[in-house]
Amino acid sequence: MREMIKMVVVLTILSLGSGGVLAYLRNNTQERIDNQVLEFVKGPAIRAIFEGATNDPIKDRFTIKDGETERTFFVGVLDGEPRGIALETSGKGYGGDVGLMVGIDVKENALLGVGVTTHAETPGMGAKAKSDPSFAAQFKELSLGEPIKVTADGGTINAISGATITSRAVSSAATEADGIYQKLKSQIEEKLKGIKQ
């Protein structure tokens, strides 16, 4: 009986200590880890969209509550004013969700560019959405307000050969981002004013 109690007590104390240490460490590294994840997973796409930005788009970010979800917007200072925002949306691809960073030029009301962040598409086919810059380049400077579609669906985007589903996913994600932008436009402009000074 004594041995039983000792076993339980020792294991409980060990687990408690372990839990405490880990919780403490987690709290203290959380912010740094979040930044690192943004930098490594989304950073390349964001920096490609805001080419020539004079600020650090990952640092200058804000969040807006959109119903239940909280959306993060990255701000790019181009030509001396914060006119670019980027947000992440996703579309249904061939191998799961395709995460897409969409940059919007608030002043011109047009797309700045898009960049795929996370995906599980077939290498050499759908994965080209990320690795082949000429596909993403088609989205540059497209005007907002109308759905973005691939040519097979009556749009202007030339799909990656053999990867129509992936191309559709990217197009619908860009369209979704446009929708979110139109919906939250006033709040975004409000936030951007705060960065202007």
Next chain:
Amino acid sequence: MAKSLTQEFVKGLWDEVPPFRLVLGLCPVLAVTKSVENGIGMGLATTFVLVGSNVLVSSLRKVIPSKVRIACYIVIIATFVTVVELLMQAFVYGLFLKLGIFIPLIVVNCVVLGRSEAFASKNGVLRSLLDGLGIGIGFTLSLAALGAVRELLGTGLLTIWKDWGLTFDIFGPAYKPFTFMVEAPGAFVALGLMLCLMNLVPKK
């Protein structure tokens, strides 16, 4: 029987070097040694866990009831592994992405559990510390050596630590990479050849 403290440390570097002499913990050894950098990163993470768990296990060896000792060791080891995981995410995220699942898998690395069970639970704190440090450094050097062989033959490069710009093109652009070496079967071949070479050195 009673070894000197120095011997306790040095044995991990050659006589009991984990992947080659004990032939333990082969999963990360084979999987991550595509480059020297990966090997060093994996080795250092394992060393940290090894030293931490060895010290804690040996200082608690009189308190831990023998019937639940393995459970206790696993709790201790898992804690240290999670600490390493969080720290790597916070400070060397790029390397963390490359090592991926093999960091959490240190929990079930038999080198770590083996040292706790076979050494730390029977020896004092100082000896366990030196044992963990020796085995850990031996493990790191083995991984780095295996990584060097594979990376050099497979790509012609040597990546010691990418963030510091320590990447060397040893064979020059004319080298035609022997990519077999950086793929999975190459790991087995390289490990086997290195084991063979080590056994050619006569034992004292």
